[in-house]
Amino acid sequence: MVLINENYLKLTESYLFSDIKKKVTAYQEQHPEARIISLGIGDVTRPIVPAIIEAMHKAVDEMGHAETFRGYGPEQGYRFLQDRIIEHDYRSRGVELDADEIFVGDGAKSDLGNIGDILSVKNRVAVTDPVYPVYVDTNVMAGRAGELAGDGEHWSQIVYLPCTAENNFVPALPTERPDIIYLCYPNNPTGTALSKEELQKWVDYALENESLILFDAAYEAFIHDENIPHSIYEMKGAKQVAIEFRSFSKTAGFTGLRCGYTVVPKELKLYNAAGEKVGVNRLWNRRQTTKFNGTSYIVQRAAEAAYSQLGTQQIKESIEYYMRNARLLKESLQRIGLQIFGGDNAPYIWVKTPNGLSSWKFFDRLLHECHIVGTPGVGFGPSGEGYFRLTAFGRYEDTVEAISRIQEWKL
Ligand code: MLT
Numbered sequence: 326m327v328l329i330n331e332n333y334l335k336l337t338e339s340y341l342f343s344d345i346k347k348k349v350t351a352y353q354e355q356h357p358e359a360r361i362i363s364l365g366i367g368d369v370t371r372p373i374v375p376a377i378i379e380a381m382h383k384a385v386d387e388m389g390h391a392e393t394f395r396g397y398g399p400e401q402g403y404r405f406l407q408d409r410i411i412e413h414d415y416r417s418r419g420v421e422l423d424a425d426e427i428f429v430g431d432g433a434k435s436d437l438g439n440i441g442d443i444l445s446v447k448n449r450v451a452v453t454d455p456v457y458p459v460y461v462d463t464n465v466m467a468g469r470a471g472e473l474a475g476d477g478e479h480w481s482q483i484v485y486l487p488c489t490a491e492n493n494f495v496p497a498l499p500t501e502r503p504d505i506i507y508l509c510y511p512n513n514p515t516g517t518a519l520s521k522e523e524l525q526k527w528v529d530y531a532l533e534n535e536s537l538i539l540f541d542a543a544y545e546a547f548i549h550d551e552n553i554p555h556s557i558y559e560m561k562g563a564k565q566v567a568i569e570f571r572s573f574s575k576t577a578g579f580t581g582l583r584c585g586y587t588v589v590p591k592e593l594k595l596y597n598a599a600g601e602k603v604g605v606n607r608l609w610n611r612r613q614t615t616k617f618n619g620t621s622y623i624v625q626r627a628a629e630a631a632y633s634q635l636g637t638q639q640i641k642e643s644i645e646y647y648m649r650n651a652r653l654l655k656e657s658l659q660r661i662g663l664q665i666f667g668g669d670n671a672p673y674i675w676v677k678t679p680n681g682l683s684s685w686k687f688f689d690r691l692l693h694e695c696h697i698v699g700t701p702g703v704g705f706g707p708s709g710e711g712y713f714r715l716t717a718f719g720r721y722e723d724t725v726e727a728i729s730r731i732q733e734w735k736l
Contacts, residue, residue, distance in 0.1 A: 333466060341458050345688075360696060361692075364727055365716065366700070368718060370720050374577070374636060376633055376636035380630030385623055402625060410427050420559060427586055427588055432572055432574060432583045433543045433572035436585065449469075449504045453508065454485040454487050454488060454705075455488065455706040464483065494512070494675075495519065506527070508527060510553075511547055512667070512673075524557065528560040531567070540570065558590070567590075568588065568589050577627075577628070579628070583620070584627070593605045650717040651669075651671075658676065664676070668717065676699075676713045678713050680736065684711060685701045
């Protein structure tokens with residue numbers, strides 16, 4: 326008898342975005358005439374910029390010649406990319422890192438899920454609530470989440486840190502000590518951000534309580550305000566307590582190409598069962614060299630080009646395009662009396678559903694009556710109930726059209 330991992334049976338039937346996709350497909354089949362605008366999943370719509378395409382063409386050609394062909398690359402990523410990352414994403418902000426602290430991967434989602442491999446299942450996990458569902462679901466799979474409560478929303482072993490309009494979406498420090506804390510800033514899904522002072526409080530908390538922070542900085546490229554940190558390592562002491570996850574998906578339109586990286590500082594030490602300190606960088610390296618054969622050479626050349634002068638400039642234009650959508654959504658929806666959060670330093674708008682509508686009710690009505698897809702806040706966690714997420718990653722014309730449909734909508 327072959328036994329399965331029972332933890333998988335505890336999960337809801339499907340991943341949030343697959344669930345939404347199914348609902349939208351069913352609706353479209355019944356209403357083929359409806360022109361549905363998707364402002365749901367945070368997927369980019371702008372094509373890859375020319376500087377990156379050119380670098381990829383060159384890399385493809387290299388693969389076709391014996392002299393420049395590349396087979397297996399380093400599991401941690403090519404040095405040419407690691408060096409660019411250090412120089413542009415860290416040194417420019419006063420953070421020094423060594424190349425062997427950077428692990429290039431196929432996107433933040435994989436590493437955020439895989440990091441649990443090197444952490445005991447006995448660890449207590451805390452998440453901000455609402456939260457990117459991957460953090461919770463991967464801990465359910467690993468057996469770290471406990472049991473789902475009767476309300477169908479809370480896991481018994483997970484510490485929830487509510488982020489709502491009442492606390493201005495700034496989570497309070499936990500009252501019961503978690504071992505692992507997931508933070509995502511600028512935040513998905515609320516589109517809000519933490520100031521340097523606020524993030525420093527979390528680092529200080531982790532230092533005092535010997536907690537580990539898993540910091541998802543996938544949206545840092547959308548930061549506009551000076552006082553918002555791009556990396557957790559801008560905070561004093563963070564290298565001792567934090568692992569940072571970065572992605573080219575939203576920054577450079579790589580949702581289909583796949584590339585990201587994870588920073589595991591050598592200063593970060595956790596404990597073995599005997600209470601001795603163990604370096605985490607070594608463990609993650611061991612995990613990656615065994616289970617991962619590196620991101621493709623072509624994709625890493627593409628990522629490298631994202632840092633070239635031309636690449637940086639072209640990417641900036643795409644980011645500005647999306648942030649124009651964010652501003653437009655925010656200002657127009659505020660004008661019609663909706664309560665809106667986020668959208669200043671992140672490509673997400675967090676809408677308070679009007680008239681006390683539940684998140685899913687609002688989703689259904691927006692789909693059926695306006696033919697617009699968004700993401701129900703409650704899908705990201707219990708404190709997301711009564712909220713709704715819209716993404717700024719749509720095409721500009723679609724965003725304008727969606728706004729005009731909502732403006733005419735009799736709610
Ligand atoms: C989202 O819509 O929250 C994101 O696109 C999901 C992801 O990045 O995997």
